Amino acid sequence: MVFTTTMFVNAQETNADISHQANEDAFQEFFYESLKQKGIENYDKAITALLECKLLEPENEVIDYELGLNYMYQHKYVEAQPYFEKAISKDAANKWYLDALLDCYKNQQNIEKAIEVASTLAEQNSNYKIVLVDLYIENKDYEKAMGLLDQMEAQGISRSEVVQRKSKVVMLNNINALADNYTAAESKSVSINNPIEDYKKQILKQKQRTDYNEMLIVSSEALDNYPTQPEFYYLKGVALNKLQKFEMAKNVLEEGLGYLLDNKQLENNIYNELVFAYNGLNNVEKAKEYQQKINSNN
Known part of the structure; x- marks a missing residue:
């Protein structure tokens, strides 16, 4: 009886090993197929292969990241976003996942969310500080942009880009001042240049x-x-x-x-x-x- 039970247990373990190996082989096959299809810009077929991978390994964040990329390459940013977010929920410090989500938010003009991600990336890599500056400028938060530029200047980071961005912030502040002056002058019936034409020029x-x-x-x-x-x-x-x-x-x-x-x-x-x-x-x-x-x- 002991011998029979042992044989049964060994058979179960052998079957489990075979099944596990089969799943691993299938996963590798679908994953390599997805990379091949992505490489030739056949993104729909790449997604199909990745979804097969996801059935085999539902919690694999690399698959979520790759799905997000293939949707984003088709400009399907809404579909891409949750896959990037899921990947990041499992590996919050991964630079590639964060960078992809940043691009996704920027392409949807979700500047507030993009600023959050860029701030995280800037803490890891100073190269992202200029990206964060640009987002502050796009969000018309010129005070934060100038504050970060001053910090970068003091640290000697991206000197030429800092000078360029500082000029940009000054220019935009001047444009705002021009518009404000126009409004104030208009209320007093004072004739000044048309700010709409100034913008166009x-x-x-x-x-x-x-x-x-x-x-x-x-x-x-x-x-x-x-x-x-x-x-x-x-x-x-x-x-x-x-x-x-x-x-x-x-x-x-x-x-x-x-x-x-x-x-x-x-x-x-x-x-x-x-x-x-x-x-x-x-x-x-x-x-x-x-x-x-x-x-x-x-």
């Missing part, structure tokens, strides 16, 4: 210089102050397209169409940028739709 100057990051910052500032000006939506869309932020570009440009009043030239300009944005998103049908609108206007 500043944005177009950055466009000529191909400084598209700067162009994006100033056009965003202009839109915050004058949200019914369709030209600012167009100019911000141009900057976003140049920076290959196509999802954000098409959202801004389509919003701008709602403020157009009988301006065919600007309308066609916006349509042109929408064609560019949708081509960047590999949405050929929408690109064709806006191209047809241009043709109809001509």
Whole structure:
């Protein structure tokens, strides 16, 4: 009887070993397939393989990270976000997971969340401090941006970039002061320069210089102050397209169409940028739709 029981237990252990090995082999096969498909930019097939991996190892955070990447490479940021967050919940200090989540938040224009992640990364690596500065600037928190820049200057970090960003903060503060002065002067019926035109000149100057990051910052500032000006939506869309932020570009440009009043030239300009944005998103049908609108206007 003892001999029979021992044989039964050994058989169970052997079967378990075989099953475990089979699962490991299947996991490796699906994982390598996902890497191969990602390498040739076939992201849907990569995701399919990764989901098979997830069935075999549901708590493997590397699979969550890879799923997030494959969704993000398709500009599907909403789908990518929870996978990055789950990976980070299991490995909170992982630089690659945090960096991917940072990109995901930035592409959704979730600046507050991006600042949280960038702050964590900046504690690990001083190279992220300039990224955090840019996020403060985009969030119009110029005091925090300048404070961090002063700290970086004292530590000798990224000296040339610090000087550049300090100039940017000063310029944006001057633009704000100009707008404030205009409001105050207008209430007293004092004639001064039109701040809307000043914004346009500043944005177009950055466009000529191909400084598209700067162009994006100033056009965003202009839109915050004058949200019914369709030209600012167009100019911000141009900057976003140049920076290959196509999802954000098409959202801004389509919003701008709602403020157009009988301006065919600007309308066609916006349509042109929408064609560019949708081509960047590999949405050929929408690109064709806006191209047809241009043709109809001509």
